[in-house]
Amino acid sequence: xxxxxxxxxxxxxxxxxxxxxxxxxxxxxxxxxxxxxxxxxxxxxxxxxxxxxxxxxxxxxxxxxxxxxxxxxx
Amino acid sequence: xxxxxxxxxxxxxxxxxxxxxxxxxxxxxxxxxxxxxxxxxxxxxxxxxxxxxxxxxxxxxxxxxxxxxxxxxxxxxxxxxxxxxxxxxxxxxxxxxxxxxxxxxxxxxxxxxxxxxxxxxxxxxxxxxxxxxxxxxxxxxxxxxxxxxxxxxxxxxxxxxxxxxxxxxxxxxxxxxxxxxxxxxxxxxxxxxxxxxxxxxxxxxxxxxxxxxxxxxxxxxxxxxxxxxxxxxxxxxxxxxxxxxxxxxxxxxxxxx
Numbered sequence: 001x002x003x004x005x006x007x008x009x010x011x012x013x014x015x016x017x018x019x020x021x022x023x024x025x026x027x028x029x030x031x032x033x034x035x036x037x038x039x040x041x042x043x044x045x046x047x048x049x050x051x052x053x054x055x056x057x058x059x060x061x062x063x064x065x066x067x068x069x070x071x072x073x074x
Numbered sequence: 075x076x077x078x079x080x081x082x083x084x085x086x087x088x089x090x091x092x093x094x095x096x097x098x099x100x101x102x103x104x105x106x107x108x109x110x111x112x113x114x115x116x117x118x119x120x121x122x123x124x125x126x127x128x129x130x131x132x133x134x135x136x137x138x139x140x141x142x143x144x145x146x147x148x149x150x151x152x153x154x155x156x157x158x159x160x161x162x163x164x165x166x167x168x169x170x171x172x173x174x175x176x177x178x179x180x181x182x183x184x185x186x187x188x189x190x191x192x193x194x195x196x197x198x199x200x201x202x203x204x205x206x207x208x209x210x211x212x213x214x215x216x217x218x219x220x221x222x223x224x225x226x227x228x229x230x231x232x233x234x235x236x237x238x239x240x241x242x243x244x245x246x247x248x249x250x251x252x253x254x255x256x257x258x259x260x261x262x263x264x265x266x267x268x269x270x271x272x273x274x275x276x277x278x279x280x281x282x283x284x285x286x287x288x289x290x291x292x293x294x295x296x297x298x299x300x301x302x303x304x305x306x307x308x309x310x311x312x313x314x315x316x317x318x319x320x321x322x323x324x325x326x327x328x329x330x331x
Contacts, residue, residue, distance in 0.1 A: 022148070024141050025271050026200060026311050028165075029264045029281065031144050034317035035164035036189065038178060041079065042127045042168040 080108075080175050081120040082167045083150040084160035084315075087187040090114035091157035099150045100143055110176035113183045116154055117175060125168050134166065155197075155315040161189040162317050189320055195288045198319060199312035200264075201254045201298055203280035204272075205243040205305055246303040247279035253301020257294040258284035262318045276307060283318035 103118035219225035
């Protein structure tokens with residue numbers, strides 16, 4: 001397996017997600033939301049895998065948070 | 075060893091692919107093929123330390139582990155896709171042992187074969203489009219607001235510009251999607267990525283997946299190139315094994331779980 005840079009340890013974890021050869025976010029779009037869903041013997045909830053929360057936590061634990069969000073009601 | 079469960083990457087119909095030796099998957103475990111009931115499944119025996127229900131749910135929330143596992147899963151599926159038409163499993167599809175996988179191939183064989191037939195001769199391509207947040211970034215008019223009313227007027231104007239820019243970007247994204255759909259057998263829309271995920275300052279307005287027949291890739295790509303408006307930054311990804319097209323929305327599912 002290629003040496004996957006652990007985004008948690010990198011200086012720019014989240015942009016690291018997007019800049020890989022195949023961006024992790026694109027992969028997870030497909031692997032978490034796509035693919036055949038079988039009731040395997042271990043039933044984990046992929047729906048419970050909140051990518052944004054995970055990556056934000058990785059971001060927060062590895063670098064100082066980027067300044068406060070602008071007043072933006074996205 | 076007997077306790078180590080079996081991780082399934084993908085299944086297929088008929089004869090299993092002749093894979094090059096030495097391939098590994100999740101947790102660097104060797105890739106194997108199980109055959110049963112006219113179907114095959116590509117699997118690895120994975121360590122029970124990571125693959126108990128509790129451990130797995132916890133691991134999935136560890137971004138580094140998730141990334142490594144997702145890439146290992148994908149690498150196997152991608153390799154299978156070079157040799158045959160696989161029906162890719164969702165991440166972390168795990169059975170207690172090989173016999174349970176054989177039982178699954180029996181129970182779900184018809185459904186899996188249907189997916190394989192639908193996918194045969196097709197690949198998935200992704201189109202992502204971004205728009206620069208110019209409207210919200212546009213410099214304020216020079217000088218300070220002369221009065222409270224002036225201030226409010228400026229605020230309102232800024233908001234209107236943002237709204238206009240949003241709807242222009244939305245329309246452009248829809249046109250791009252239509253263009254990409256022209257030569258596609260099927261389409262899906264993935265959820266848009268938040269800027270926190272993309273690490274980009276511009277905003278995602280389209281995250282589409284397109285099932286493109288073999289031989290039509292050039293025409294498809296040309297249509298996407300033509301379909302992008304000036305304001306959009308467009309990225310194409312692929313070819314993918316058609317993960318996004320496993321589910322058929324139109325077809326009523328067999329009763330769930």
